[in-house]
Amino acid sequence: MTKSKSAKPVKAKSAGAKPRQPDVTRRNILDAALVEFAAKGLAGARVDEIAARSGSNKRMIYEYFGNKEGLWLTVLENAYTRMREEEHAIDVARMKPEEGMRYLMEFNFKFCSRNPEFIALLNAENLHKASYLKDSKKIRELYTPLLVVITDLLQRGQKEGVFRKNVDPVELYTTIAALGFFYFSNIHTLSTIFGRNLLSAKQQKIRLDHSMEVVLGFLRP
Amino acid sequence: MTKSKSAKPVKAKSAGAKPRQPDVTRRNILDAALVEFAAKGLAGARVDEIAARSGSNKRMIYEYFGNKEGLWLTVLENAYTRMREEEHAIDVARMKPEEGMRYLMEFNFKFCSRNPEFIALLNAENLHKASYLKDSKKIRELYTPLLVVITDLLQRGQKEGVFRKNVDPVELYTTIAALGFFYFSNIHTLSTIFGRNLLSAKQQKIRLDHSMEVVLGFLRP
Amino acid sequence: MTKSKSAKPVKAKSAGAKPRQPDVTRRNILDAALVEFAAKGLAGARVDEIAARSGSNKRMIYEYFGNKEGLWLTVLENAYTRMREEEHAIDVARMKPEEGMRYLMEFNFKFCSRNPEFIALLNAENLHKASYLKDSKKIRELYTPLLVVITDLLQRGQKEGVFRKNVDPVELYTTIAALGFFYFSNIHTLSTIFGRNLLSAKQQKIRLDHSMEVVLGFLRP
Amino acid sequence: MTKSKSAKPVKAKSAGAKPRQPDVTRRNILDAALVEFAAKGLAGARVDEIAARSGSNKRMIYEYFGNKEGLWLTVLENAYTRMREEEHAIDVARMKPEEGMRYLMEFNFKFCSRNPEFIALLNAENLHKASYLKDSKKIRELYTPLLVVITDLLQRGQKEGVFRKNVDPVELYTTIAALGFFYFSNIHTLSTIFGRNLLSAKQQKIRLDHSMEVVLGFLRP
DNA sequence: TATGAATGAGGCTTCATTCAT
DNA sequence: GATGAATGAAGCCTCATTCAT
The missing domain is CATH 1.10.10.60 (Homeodomain-like)
Structure with missing residues (x-):
């Protein structure tokens, strides 16, 4: 469409x-x-x-x-699959650790920005306690390539002495996801509460910059 | 009421x-x-x-x-009001900056944990692009006390040299909110994808600890 | 209606x-x-x-x-109940055996004639292999008063020497039911095949008379 | 065909x-x-x-x-035709009257037992007041060979003095048909009401024996 | 001849809402 | 204020039938 x-x-x-x-x-x-x-x-x-x-x-x-529910599940699976495919296409192997991390966060943030339907779908599915997703064979087979990439970046960064040690990749992944997803997921209520239009490019840039600072500030040894 | x-x-x-x-x-x-x-x-x-x-x-x-929509709006307003009231009761004025920040994050995280209905309600309202919230007089009058508290903590921390400078309180607030809210808002899909029960107390503690590290790591000068 | x-x-x-x-x-x-x-x-x-x-x-x-099926069952139960109530009202205790038997057959025949909906309903339910009836508590509690009356008539008739011995009441009941029910249940196909209007009062009388002759002829010692 | x-x-x-x-x-x-x-x-x-x-x-x-209705009619015609063909194959001309009558009844009864679809079809068609059958050219041409056979048996039996006089062949045919058809047509509701499995071979034998007794008892001079 | 996609009408059922008591 | 019956609109789904290949 x-x-x-x-x-x-x-x-x-x-x-x-x-x-x-x-x-x-x-x-x-x-x-x-x-x-x-x-x-x-x-x-x-x-x-x-x-x-x-x-x-x-x-x-x-x-x-x-x-039926309607079957359609829902398929739409959900499709959305997930498409997201994972884009994720999979990311190649930060040759970037420097810090650069790679910035790139990843940017991708994640912009993917959320570009795909409001994905956000809405996930929220709705969480309302159902993921009951459809749980029954999906397809989804359970999808792993998160991003996780692998993050793990690699962390290891290289630590070796090079630019990242701190003892960082759990899963937790970091969740943090990165949170920083991107939440902003867009709650963009309407936040805009209302703050009285600002968070959909504007300017606000989005501010947010992304801040998020990167947070994560990189945290990662610094 | x-x-x-x-x-x-x-x-x-x-x-x-x-x-x-x-x-x-x-x-x-x-x-x-x-x-x-x-x-x-x-x-x-x-x-x-x-x-x-x-x-x-x-x-x-x-x-x-x-009608049904009027009921929805009232429920939403009530939930917001209750949340703000609890927020308002927070008193970190006498705590040291870092201690106060930890306390705030813990409150935010645990509030989300204790109030899954609030999470669900907000997500649903965002699905509607906050159309009900926008029409609510009551909500627009509610400001976020937390914001004031964070601003105070930041200033004190910077003065004492334990926090870095140039941190926007609104952005920091959003980050803190994101780190708490996202985990609970997406807890079912994340649990399914990761194959873990993120509702467990143990996982919640891990997440909260990590979140605090991230924010405090970032704040350090 | x-x-x-x-x-x-x-x-x-x-x-x-x-x-x-x-x-x-x-x-x-x-x-x-x-x-x-x-x-x-x-x-x-x-x-x-x-x-x-x-x-x-x-x-x-x-x-x-x-739902529709619930309505079907209720209609079916109602029809059965009404039929049984009319049956129950029959009092042949004081009639002579042969007279009583004639009366019973006449009632059965005319009930079918008067209640084509009952016939249609039963046939339709048999198409479903009585699946609705089987689940009905109400129906299973209904017994057939006619059976009691027939048993009584048979005993008295045998004692008085006007009826033969060794007649099973259940079989006789089935025969009487068949002679009445079948004619009305198949009245449209039979009319078509024979090229006669079996709904006419005249034809009905012929059939009832014949049926009585059959049963009474059989019962004679 | x-x-x-x-x-x-x-x-x-x-x-x-x-x-x-x-x-x-x-x-x-x-x-x-x-x-x-x-x-x-x-x-x-x-x-x-x-x-x-x-x-x-x-x-x-x-x-x-x-269309569907055309298919229905054809199926109906086919079922009737097949039945008539089997009827036609009966040859009781050389049997003794009583033996022939028993044979006819047995055939009729067992045909119904063997062809539950035929029963169901006829009942369904009667629900429609035989509207499809009425329009069928084919069916109207089919006569009932059984009727001829019965007429012959009656005449021979009366001549030999083993059957009573003044028996209308059409009525007798209807009675025989009723005694077989009804049992199978209503077998599910009857089984439910009586709490017996009338489909069993034992119950079928009892019923057939009784039916024969009834008809032959009636026919005896 | 054979196949399976396409369709519009209509079927059963549910819902938010209103009204009489 | 409280109750539960009543209602029309609309929702999901199914069906007989037709059409393109």
Whole structure:
């Protein structure tokens, strides 16, 4: 939906023809569902709305995903998978430790900024106590490559004497995730409370800079 | 609202008649609504369920709160108010800067731990882009006392030479909030992904300790 | 529905007033459901149609009966109960054996004739292998008073020497039921096959007379 | 229809291609439909289910039978035809009257026992007031051979003095049909009410013996 | 002939809300 | 103030049927 304007029937025959492309139909439904679910959560989302937005029809949703919950799970899995894929593409192996750490944090922060649907989806799933995620085979197989990268950076930094010792990679990962995620997850209530527009590029830069200072300040030996 | 016990006799009239205690009824509805809304969000919550759980009936909900959304807003305002009240009770004026900072972080972390409904409510409200909160007069009047306390601690710490300079109190506040809130807000998905029970006391202690190290490590001059 | 034209709101206030009489509403739904279910079976019946015909609305059906299947079961139980009540009212204790037997058969035959919905309902339930009936507590408690009456008639008849010996009451009951029920249960296909209108009073009389002859001929010593 | 094996080779073309055997496909659909319709009636049956069970697909159903109702009618006609064919094969011309009558009743009873789908189908069609049957040209041409046989047996029996006079063959036929059909048609509700398993061979024998006694007892001069 | 995707109408059920008592 | 019956709109899902390949 986002920018898949070109996702329309590739071989559109004559007018009124029914596209007969399962993959495209499926993809369109998932795109539409992501938007709807992210905007309203599982309970608030409307199957009719998803069907309409997808350019397909309700029946297809049930054909492909069984029911609303099946669609929810698939959307969730997709979002996670996409995130992990981007994470996986990160290559900081050749960067210096501190530079690498900055890069990682920047990626994490900007990923959250670019993908508000992902944020919304995760929050909604946490509302359900991750009950759908728990039943997902796919997700449990996904590990966090970021963790490996962080571990590597920490070791190299410690060896080079630029990072302190005794830092648990999992805790550091959680901290980095928190610093990026929380800001965007609570951006609307925070904006309201503080009376500032935290969505602005300026505010985002301030936040990212501060977060980096915090983590790097902490890491310094 | 909080404790506006009217002078009316708490005990019910006599035999046969149902007790007529508007305040109690109202309070019961709010309590029931908090649980229901926190568990299922605004769209997923059921007015019937709230009525049943409150021991009252649906008519009363509409009598007191107008409609479901009015109830949602009131529950939200109540949660915020209660949180702010606890925050307000904090007194770190006489503590040493570093001790005070630790105390603040601990309070924030444990408040999140003790109030999962608050977390759920905030996330749900962010899903709606804080649209209800924005319309609330009450909330906009609430400022964050914590901010004042943090500013004071920072100044004292810098004067005493135990804290670095040029630290923006708002940013630091956000960081502290993030480190506490995120862990609990995403506790179910994180537990699933990491394969650990992050709700356990042990894991919570590890996280809190790490968070403190991060913030204090960063603050050190 | 049948002749409960007078069942309308007893205390109908002004125009457009909502009758607030649970029992009447419930009764109206059951009456409407009997007609609809008998005409189309469980799967073919339409909840919308039942709601419309009952003068109430769909929501009430679910309020009182849970779902379509719950309504089906209740209608079935009601039909059985009503039938058993009429059966119970039969008093042949003072009739002579042969006269009593004729009377019983006539009642059975005419009950089927008068209650085509009952026939249809039973057939439909047999299509489901009596799965709803099996779960009904109510039905299992209903015994067949007719059986007692038949047993009594047989004994008296044998004592008086007008009936043969060694007749199993259960088998005789089944035979009598079959002779009445089958004719009405299959009346449409039989009419089509034979090219006669078996619904006519004349044909019904012929059938009843023959049936009586069969049973009494058999019973003669 | 029955065995109109065309001259085409039964075996499929060669590798890769699906077998193209219209008659087989048609037959498979009818077999699947019989089971589905008998189990759930016309309204309850699912075209998808029939297609799946037949090993073919929905398109073929519409190709051959037009629509669901067309399929229903064909299944009904087929069932009737098969029944009549079996009836037709009966040859009691050389049996003694009483023996012949016993044989007929046994056939009728056992046919019902062997063909529960036929029972279910007839009941379902009666629910529709035989509306499909009435429009069937095929069915109206089918007469009941049994009727001829019964007439012959009655005449011979009366001539030989073993049967009473003034017995209407149509009525006797109906009685015989009732005694067999009813038992199986209502076997589930009767089993539930009586608390016995009437499907057992033992119970069936008891019933058949009793039915014969009834009819023969009645026929005795 | 055969297949499976596509569809619109409609089915069952639930919900927030209102009204009579 | 309190209760529970009543309601219309709308939600999720299914079905018979058609169409493109």
